[in-house]
Amino acid sequence: MISLILAMACTGGEYSDPVAHQTDSGQSIHHAEGTLPDPVPAATYIEGDAQTLLRRMSLDIRGVLPSQAERERVGADMNLLNAVMNEMVHDARLEERLVSLFAERWLTRIDVFEIEFHDYFLPEEQEYEFEKSVGEEPLRLMAHVVVEDRPWTEIVTANYTMANELLGDLWPIDYPDEGEGWQPSVYTDGRPGAGVLTTNGLWWRYVTDVSNKNRSRVAAINKLLLCNDILSRPVSFAGSSSLVEEGTESAINNLPYCVSCHASIEPIAGVFFGFWSPMQYTRIEYERYHAERELMWQDYLDAEPAWFGEPIEGLVDLGRKVADDSRFQRCGVEQMTSALWRRSIQMNDWPTIEALLEEFKANELRMKPLMVAIMQTSPYRAVSLAEDAHEDTVESEVTTRMMGPSLFHQVITDTFGYQWTFQGADQLDTDSSFYEDRVGYRVLMGGVDGHSITTPPKMPSLTWSITVRRVAQAAGIHAATADLTTDDGPGVLIYVNESTEPTDTQFNNELIQLHERLYGSTPDAAWIESITELWIQMERASNPLTAWGGVLSTMIRDPAFMTY
Amino acid sequence: MRFIHPVWQRLVLTTIFACGKPLPQCMDDFTQSHDGSCILTTDTDSESSGTSSTDTGHHSAGADAPFHPTPDWSPTDAIAAAESILIDNFFGPVALRSLYLERMSHGDDLCPVNDIDMPVENLHGCTTVDDWWYAGIAIYEEYDEDSNHDGTSNSFLLSGDFEIIQADGVAFTVGGNIGRDPIDDPQGWSGYIEGSWLMPTHDAFWLDDGISAMLNVTTSSSVVSMHGGLSIGASTIYAQTLEWSKEGCWEHPTGGLLVRDPTGYWYTLTYADDCSGCGTIVSSDGSLSAEVCPQLNTLRDDIEADLRPE
Numbered sequence: 001m002i003s004l005i006l007a008m009a010c011t012g013g014e015y016s017d018p019v020a021h022q023t024d025s026g027q028s029i030h031h032a033e034g035t036l037p038d039p040v041p042a043a044t045y046i047e048g049d050a051q052t053l054l055r056r057m058s059l060d061i062r063g064v065l066p067s068q069a070e071r072e073r074v075g076a077d078m079n080l081l082n083a084v085m086n087e088m089v090h091d092a093r094l095e096e097r098l099v100s101l102f103a104e105r106w107l108t109r110i111d112v113f114e115i116e117f118h119d120y121f122l123p124e125e126q127e128y129e130f131e132k133s134v135g136e137e138p139l140r141l142m143a144h145v146v147v148e149d150r151p152w153t154e155i156v157t158a159n160y161t162m163a164n165e166l167l168g169d170l171w172p173i174d175y176p177d178e179g180e181g182w183q184p185s186v187y188t189d190g191r192p193g194a195g196v197l198t199t200n201g202l203w204w205r206y207v208t209d210v211s212n213k214n215r216s217r218v219a220a221i222n223k224l225l226l227c228n229d230i231l232s233r234p235v236s237f238a239g240s241s242s243l244v245e246e247g248t249e250s251a252i253n254n255l256p257y258c259v260s261c262h263a264s265i266e267p268i269a270g271v272f273f274g275f276w277s278p279m280q281y282t283r284i285e286y287e288r289y290h291a292e293r294e295l296m297w298q299d300y301l302d303a304e305p306a307w308f309g310e311p312i313e314g315l316v317d318l319g320r321k322v323a324d325d326s327r328f329q330r331c332g333v334e335q336m337t338s339a340l341w342r343r344s345i346q347m348n349d350w351p352t353i354e355a356l357l358e359e360f361k362a363n364e365l366r367m368k369p370l371m372v373a374i375m376q377t378s379p380y381r382a383v384s385l386a387e388d389a390h391e392d393t394v395e396s397e398v399t400t401r402m403m404g405p406s407l408f409h410q411v412i413t414d415t416f417g418y419q420w421t422f423q424g425a426d427q428l429d430t431d432s433s434f435y436e437d438r439v440g441y442r443v444l445m446g447g448v449d450g451h452s453i454t455t456p457p458k459m460p461s462l463t464w465s466i467t468v469r470r471v472a473q474a475a476g477i478h479a480a481t482a483d484l485t486t487d488d489g490p491g492v493l494i495y496v497n498e499s500t501e502p503t504d505t506q507f508n509n510e511l512i513q514l515h516e517r518l519y520g521s522t523p524d525a526a527w528i529e530s531i532t533e534l535w536i537q538m539e540r541a542s543n544p545l546t547a548w549g550g551v552l553s554t555m556i557r558d559p560a561f562m563t564y
Numbered sequence: 565m566r567f568i569h570p571v572w573q574r575l576v577l578t579t580i581f582a583c584g585k586p587l588p589q590c591m592d593d594f595t596q597s598h599d600g601s602c603i604l605t606t607d608t609d610s611e612s613s614g615t616s617s618t619d620t621g622h623h624s625a626g627a628d629a630p631f632h633p634t635p636d637w638s639p640t641d642a643i644a645a646a647e648s649i650l651i652d653n654f655f656g657p658v659a660l661r662s663l664y665l666e667r668m669s670h671g672d673d674l675c676p677v678n679d680i681d682m683p684v685e686n687l688h689g690c691t692t693v694d695d696w697w698y699a700g701i702a703i704y705e706e707y708d709e710d711s712n713h714d715g716t717s718n719s720f721l722l723s724g725d726f727e728i729i730q731a732d733g734v735a736f737t738v739g740g741n742i743g744r745d746p747i748d749d750p751q752g753w754s755g756y757i758e759g760s761w762l763m764p765t766h767d768a769f770w771l772d773d774g775i776s777a778m779l780n781v782t783t784s785s786s787v788v789s790m791h792g793g794l795s796i797g798a799s800t801i802y803a804q805t806l807e808w809s810k811e812g813c814w815e816h817p818t819g820g821l822l823v824r825d826p827t828g829y830w831y832t833l834t835y836a837d838d839c840s841g842c843g844t845i846v847s848s849d850g851s852l853s854a855e856v857c858p859q860l861n862t863l864r865d866d867i868e869a870d871l872r873p874e
Contacts, residue, residue, distance in 0.1 A: 118688060121699075190798055192828040278758040278778065282725040282739035285760055290776045291800040291824050292793025298804075299792075313848055316828035 044386035045378040045399075050074050050081045053381055055520035056401065056564045057085050060340060061371070062093040063100070063410035065517060085375055089368045098143035099136055100406035101339040103448065106224055108205040109135040110450035111431050111440075115204065118434065119283040120170055127433055128425035133166045135450070137201030140182045145195075146367040152332045153323035153365055156225065159193025160184045171200060171287050191274065191289035194319030197221065200287060203275045205450065211248075213300050214269035214276055221268070225322055227331035230261055253302065267306035270297030271315045329365060333357045336367060340374045342398040343458070352377055400563045402464075404456050405429065405447040408471070408562075415518070416552070417482060417490030418475035428471070441467045460562075468557055476553030477546070484545050492517075492552060498544045502532050514552075519560040531555075635829045639845040639854035642823040642831040649796045650863045655770040656781060656870030657742040657755040660722075663763070663771070664704075665715040667728045667736050670696045680704045680713060682726050700726025702738075707745070718753075718873045719745055736763040740777075744871060752784030753871045757794075773797030783871045786810040788864045789819075800824040808864040815861055816841025833858070 048056065054074050058066040066074075066084075074080045088094075103109045109132070117130040140162035145154045161173070163185035168175025172189040179185075191198045206220040222228040236257045246254065252262045273296040277285040294314050297305060305312045307321035322328050333356050334345045345353060356373055363369035374380055382399045389397075403411065405428035413419050420427040423438050430440035431449050443449050444463035448456055457464075482489030484498050494513065495506040511531055515523035531551060539547035555561055637645075668679045675690035675698055676682045682702035689699030702724035706717030721743040729735045740759015747754050762774035779792040789807040793800070804820030812818065813835075821833045823845075833845040833856060842857040 121689070190795075190800070190824075190826060190828075277739075278741060279723070279725060279739055282759065284725075284737055284739040284762065288760065288776065290760075290778075290793075290795065291828070292776060292795040292802060293778050294824070294828075295793060295802045295804075295822060295830070296778060313829065 044389055044393075045382035045397075046384045046386060047378060047381040048383035050076050050078050051520045052383060054081055054084060056380075057081075057088055057375055059401075059403075059407060059411065059564050060375075061085075061088040061097060062091045063097045063407055064093065064414040065411060066520070068513075068517065071516065071520070082376070086372055089371050092147075095140075095143045095147045096410065097407075098146055099139045100410075102139040102142050103135070103406070103450075104456055105335055105339070106139060106202075106205075107448065107450035107454055108138055108201055109429075109448070110205060112434065113204045114207055114281045115283050115286050116434055124433070124435065125424045126166070128423075128430055129166060132429070133164055134201050134204055136182075137161060137163065137167065138196040138199045139201075141196055141199065144182075144184065149366050149368055151365040152329070152360075152367055154195060156195040156197055156319040156322045156328070157193070158195040160186050161199050187289065189289045190291045192314075192316040192319075194315055197319055197322070198289070198315065203272075204286060207280070208272075208276060209280060210278065214272040215262075215265050217272050217275075218265045218268045221322070225331060226325065226327040227334050228327065230265070233261060264308050266301045266303035268318075270301050270303055270305045271312065271318050273297060273300070274315060329360065330357055332365070332367070333360050333370060336370055337374050337377075340371065341377075341379050342401050342456075343379075343396060346396060349379070352379070398458055402446065402458070402460055403562050403564065405442050405445040405467075408445065408468070412471060412475045412556075415490065416475040416479040416492055416556075418471075418478040420471055420474060428467075468562060472553040472556035473549075476551070476556060477549035479552055480545055480549035484548065493548060496548070500544070502536060507532070511551075514555060518555055519558070521560075634827065635825060635831075635847045635849060635852060636827040637825040637831070639831055639847065639852055639856065642825060643833065643845060643856045643858050645799045645825075646801045646821060646823045646833075647858050647860070649770075649794065649799050649801055650860055652862055652866070653769045653796070654863055654866035654870065655768045655775070656867065657744055657757055658870045659768075660742050660757065660761060661715070661720060663736070663766075664702075664722060664724075664738075667730075668702075670694065670728075670730065671698060680715060682724070695731040697729040698726070699728075700724065700738075702726045719743075734763070734765050738762070747782060747784065749784035749786075751872075752782065753873070754780065754782040755871050756780045770796050773799075779803070781867045781871060783868045788867050790863070790867060798826065802830075806860075808861075813837075813839035813841075815839065817860060817864070821858070821860075 047053075051071060051074065054066050054070060058064060058070070070084055074084055111131055113131065113134055117124075117127045120130070122130055141158065141160075142155045144162050145152065145158070161184075162182050163171070163173045163175050164182050165175065165179070167173060168179070168185060172187055174186045174188050176183050176185065187198070196202050202220075203217065206217050208214045208216050219230045222230050252258045252266070271294075273293040274289050274291055276293055276296070277290075279285055297303065305314050305317075307318065307325070310321065312318060312321055330353070333353055337349075337353060337356060338345050356370060356377075359373045360366075360370045379397065382397065384399050385394060385397060409419075409426060409428040423433070425433070425438060425440060427440050428445060428447070429442055430438075431442050432439055441463075443453050445467040446457050446461065446464045448454060479490050479492045483491065483493040484496075492514070493510060495510040496504075500507050500510075508528065511528050512523060515521065515527065531554070534554060535547045535551050538550040665680075668676075668682075670692065671677075671679055672692045672694070675692045675696075676686045681704050682698060682700055684701055686698060687701060689697060691697050702722065704713075704715070705721045706713050706715075707719035707721075708717040711717040711719075721741065723741045725739045727735055727737045738759070738761050740757070740761060742755070742757050742761075744753055744755040746752065757775065757777045757779045760774065760776050761771065763771040764774075766772045773796045776795040777793060779790065779794050781791075782789045787807060787809045789805060790803040791805050793802045795801075800823070802822040802824075804822060806817045806819040806821060808814055808817050816835070816839055818835050818837065818839075820835065823831045823833070825831065830848045831845050831852075832848070833843050835841070835843040840857065841859070841861075842855060844853055845856050846853040
């Protein structure tokens with residue numbers, strides 16, 4: 001093998017790239033081959049141009065379209081793109097995006113917890129705020145660690161949480177007196193400091209009960225922190241008759257089929273009894289940590305606390321053990337890579353993940369440098385695959401990203417100044433209310449509700465299309481009305497007014513700037529002609545304001561806007 | 565871009581540079597491999613073109629390092645904390661029942677319907693004519709054969725998730741279970757306190773600071789015992805089969821008593837078998853230890869007084 005590499009690298013004459021070549025359109029192609037046997041054939045990526053990638057990065061990292069200044073600054077220069085990319089990860093809007101990205105994996109943004117807003121006697125108008133606040137607590141903590149450029153290990157070692165005013169009021173939390181919004185805060189109920197592992201938000205989502213004894217929580221942290229999905233392991237029922245005879249608890253400790261998993265589960269489950277309650281659905285029990293129950297593993301599990309064989313003191317030590325586990329670091333890389341690639345990690349990604357892990361370690365486990373590195377990988381930059389790509393590869397890769405509800409909401413709000421809310425709830429960020437008199441559209445638009453839908457779809461659906469249509473209609477007319485009839489509109493329409501005619505230069509300029517701003521590319525003549533014709537027909541049927549609203553609505557619904 | 569394993573990466577790079585051929589450029593932080601693809605390098609300190617991934621300059625792990633707890637108390641601090649909870653303050657399941665029934669007695673015909681239970685219809689709360697607020701669910705059961713379901717039965721269970729707020733705003737907040745049951749011994753009773761029981765301003769220290777517990781207590785003709793966890797406010801203990809036995813040690817208990825300090829570390833007192841009431845208390849990391857003799861004999865009497873029917 002070594003001689004082969006030497007031979008390949010030292011052949012004389014012109015440099016010959018054995019796998020990278022140019023397409024007819026001048027785009028570069030790279031093969032991503034692993035050193036392991038590939039169950040799925042290697043992908044051949046066709047990377048996007050600078051403007052396409054600028055738009056993609058801006059949406060992924062900041063949740064907004066790139067500004068005109070950024071588009072002009074980057075032009076077609078990939079090096080300038082990289083400079084802008086490096087600035088983006090320090091943008092304050094990163095935090096909000098991270099919360100959305102983490103929510104897709106951590107699944108804490110559910111609509112119904114075992115403790116509800118009415119348990120605190122909050123008014124119905126605060127239901128959404130309550131559920132959003134609870135579910136975002138661990139996500140905000142992780143996002144804070146990233147935004148502050150702290151080592152990723154801090155998500156399991158921090159002696160603080162993140163809280164907003166509502167959580168500061170409801171829970172035993174010392175929220176800063178002059179604080180506004182999400183702030184680092186400290187629980188005052190004696191719980192140890194172990195980052196997300198000691199947040200109410202995480203354990204209100206991953207509940208347990210009297211018989212489960214925290215085992216479900218062990219499965220959750222295995223999956224979330226180690227990328228080790230215990231529930232995906234095959235289960236043998238060969239010993240099921242013994243299970244009936246011996247009883248579940250005995251079988252767990254004695255039957256080989258059970259012991260293989262439970263030998264590591266029980267010692268970790270034992271450390272979570274401070275969050276365990278003898279009664280479910282009990283507010284005062286759920287909101288507080290119960291230090292006196294930390295030793296209940298002695299009576300309930302018959303397994304001393306340990307982290308995969310290493311004895312631990314309890315929850316107070318757990319965070320450090322997790323942080324020191326090499327699987328935690330790798331899992332952090334896999335999670336962030338998966339979030340930005342918009343697909344799961346596969347076997348033939350292994351060399352890439354390995355290299356990214358080295359980068360992660362070299363940068364003291366900080367996520368921002370890792371995100372920059374991920375955005376330089378071919379799977380991130382791909383806009384299509386080579387024509388001869390294997391169908392399995394086509395199936396697994398995501399070269400065209402679809403805006404999900406949270407990103408769509410952010411972009412629509414930022415660009416068009418429109419927010420779709422009902423009874424105080426963001427309609428693209430929720431699905432239902434406790435009293436079921438309000439219906440949200442999060443799942444219908446391809447979102448994750450944390451319970452029934454746990455993975456965002458790769459392809460648009462009928463309901464996605466319908467939801468986009470309704471939002472587009474509302475956002476389009478909202479922006480057009482505000483821009484053409486007031487002085488404080490969102491600034492989507494910048495050249496025209498209500499008397500501008502298609503024959504005016506400003507009309508054409510408006511269409512060009514809209515195309516560049518919303519799609520990240522310059523329109524061709526055919527597009528200008530067709531959208532102008534659309535405007536004319538709508539103006540004849542109604543008026544210029546409606547026509548511009550229709551143009552904006554149509555542009556929002558276009559795949560060029562809804563994908564990136 | 566293409567990535568390969570770092571071992572291969574180093575080998576390939578070494579090989580390429582040895583050949584000394586000009587290669588197409590990659591972005592910063594990436595190095596050209598033999599096949600022209602760009603390999604991520606771990607040397608990311610360059611900031612020359614603005615593409616460095618480490619240009620923040622505000623990595624501050626050392627300045628505000630993550631929390632690493634260490635034992636915070638001395639062994640005598642720990643024992644003092646345990647004594648403050650356990651001496652002359654025991655508020656057992658029967659006392660809690662009395663408090664519950666007294667609070668319920670302020671209800672009226674419509675709120676919360678009866679003076680023993682709070683039905684589910686009361687989940688969102690009701691207010692009496694005297695301005696007492698009752699909200700939640702409470703189930704009270706009695707098991708004596710001659711029970712009148714009036715709060716006087718020796719065997720009982722109260723399971724609730726409720727809040728009762730008297731007219732002046734003092735709240736009795738509960739999420740848990742209490743009960744008393746007979747055991748095999750003719751004079752024996754076992755009781756339990758589970759969950760959270762809180763009533764600020766109550767004369768009893770436990771209620772005032774708030775009880776959080778998974779605690780079992782028993783009394784019989786020859787033994788009194790306590791087992792389980794108990795937090796009163798910020799003070800936490802765990803009784804490990806703490807036992808007074810007339811056939812063994814009656815003046816002082818045997819068994820173990822664990823105390824938790826505010827950082828989360830536990831101290832373990834193991835009583836000697838000589839009935840002296842003394843033992844060695846050791847911090848969980850073994851770094852601190854002391855011989856101590858906590859005076860808990862009033863606790864034995866308090867448990868008996870609460871559990872034994874009049």
